[in-house]
Amino acid sequence: xxxxxxxxATLSVSPGERATLSCRASxxxxxxxxWYQQKPGQAPRLLIYGASTRATGIPARFSGSGSGTxxxxxxxxxxxxxxxVYYCQQYNNWPPLTFxxxxxxxxx
Amino acid sequence: QVQLQESxxxxxxxxxxxxxxxxxxxxxxxxxxxxxxxxxxGKGLEWIGYIHYSGSTNSNPSLRSRVTxxxxxxxxxxxxxxxxxxxxxxxxxxxxxxxxxxxxxxWGQGTLVTVSS
Numbered sequence: 001x002x003x004x005x006x007x008x009a010t011l012s013v014s015p016g017e018r019a020t021l022s023c024r025a026s027x028x029x030x031x032x033x034x035w036y037q038q039k040p041g042q043a044p045r046l047l048i049y050g051a052s053t054r055a056t057g058i059p060a061r062f063s064g065s066g067s068g069t070x071x072x073x074x075x076x077x078x079x080x081x082x083x084x085v086y087y088c089q090q091y092n093n094w095p096p097l098t099f100x101x102x103x104x105x106x107x108x
Numbered sequence: 109q110v111q112l113q114e115s116x117x118x119x120x121x122x123x124x125x126x127x128x129x130x131x132x133x134x135x136x137x138x139x140x141x142x143x144x145x146x147x148x149x150g151k152g153l154e155w156i157g158y159i160h161y162s163g164s165t166n167s168n169p170s171l172r173s174r175v176t177x178x179x180x181x182x183x184x185x186x187x188x189x190x191x192x193x194x195x196x197x198x199x200x201x202x203x204x205x206x207x208x209x210x211x212x213x214x215w216g217q218g219t220l221v222t223v224s225s
Binding site for chain 1: 143152153154155157166167168169170202204207209210211212213214215216217218
């Protein structure tokens with residue numbers, strides 16, 4: 001099973017600032033990585049797939065990078081609606097498909 | 109626009125069987141693969157399994173012995189059964205479209221299932 005580790009667990013950021021979230025895979029997953037945003041009481045929403053491709057309707061301030069075992073989600077200028085929990089998910093080796101533990105982006 | 113909606117009992121007793129359905133609207137269930145994912149309160153996401161309209165399934169090895177999935181193309185619906193539930197199965201259960209053996213999009217709103225005596 002591929003273990004996905006996200007860091008930090010919580011990120012405190014001021015509106016308008018840049019946020020950088022990390023996701024590490026326990027073995028190489030090429031670019032088979034997706035990022036999701038989850039707000040309280042809601043389902044996760046797909047942000048990024050293929051490590052760097054934005055899903056339909058996702059603002060350009062969200063960007064993904066990385067390959068192999070190290071991945072990054074960057075939010076260039078945080079808006080109020082971006083404060084949420086973010087999860088990464090690998091789909092290179094399954095079953096099982098696996099998610100990271102999440103990073104909570106909170107208002108500083 | 110594809111939409112998914114979970115339905116089923118919200119409260120179970122230990123040892124009972126969890127049964128949930130997911131109704132798909134806006135697309136044919138025959139077009140894609142479909143998945144179940146769960147999230148214990150305050151915790152992360154765990155993939156349960158997938159099903160194809162042909163009946164092909166696969167599931168998380170950690171749950172495989174207790175998971176059964178089925179599809180009803182006439183209702184554009186797929187279902188999950190999880191047997192012998194315990195308190196550890198208390199979670200929000202989501203259904204989602206599994207795109208090209210890769211990512212999940214979109215997701216249903218989720219339904220909370222609580223296991224308690």
